[in-house]
Amino acid sequence: MHYVDEGTGQPILFVHGNPTWSFAWRRFIKALSPTHRTIAVDHIGCGRSDKPQEFEYRLARHVDNLAELVERLDLSNITLVAHDWGGAIGMGCAVKLPQRFSRFVLMNTAAFCSTSIPFRIALCRLPLLGALGVRGLNAFALAAIYMAVEKHDRMTPAVKAGFLAPYDSWANRVAVQRFVEDIPLRPSHPSFETLARIDEGIGQFAQHPMQLIWGMRDWCFSPEFLAEFERRFPQAEVTRLWDVGHYIFEDAHEVVIPRLRDFVATSLPG
Secondary structure: OOEEEEOOOOEEEEEOOOOOOHHHHHHHHHHHOOOOEEEEEOOOOOOOOOOOOOOOOOHHHHHHHHHHHHHHOOOOOEEEEEEEOHHHHHHHHHHHOHHHEEEEEEEEEOOOOOOOOOHHHHHOOOOOHHHHHHHHOOHHHHHHHHHOOOOHHHOOHHHHHHHHOOOOOOHHHHHHHHHHHOOOOOOOOOOHHHHHHHHHHHHHHOOOOEEEEEEOOOOOOOHHHHHHHHHHOOOOEEEEEOOOOOOHHHHOHHHHHHHHHHHHHOOOOO
């Protein structure tokens, strides 16, 4: 399991979703590593981590992997910054190791049960057709570099190449497909029980400092997901970015990074 680990001080743990990797946090690491220890993971199958073909690419395993890393690095007073599927994984880790987490920054993500799934993602879950598109044609990752942003001028050829670099073959796209298949929409799904436990467990963080930063033009983790987080965490600081899509770290890094810097500079209660 590959991870970036730069700087010293209280840790900020960056957890990506699908089909991104630690590359998404490059500007955040550069900006915050002078004052904090910045750790950005690549889930197994993603980024520069190994991409085993026979592996349990399930939510519970990703949570366990992250928890093991947190314990091996002996991290405490963690600020979690999570995006997309990283919200469920990161909050799952926090539920498992609550004493190690102090702050939360959640961006266009979910950590609770939902039956909502966009049609274009549902297509990628179809037997045979989904594998052909996601792994054969790289359709999921390719589509994301266009459909997950609003400010397309920022997706230069170099940035597009960076997002796509780890996913350059059928074998190397195994986790991209498995993440899509692992979205638990009903109790019969293998990961539904895991997500339900996370759903139940995140309530313990209702009094923790939390920021919800949302790209309001996201068609995947839409504003309805933000509304659910606000219902559960009414004391959270909320930033709505009206002209921003799913890849908030590309569309709005110049807004998000200062907010995050101010957030981690604030003294913790007590």
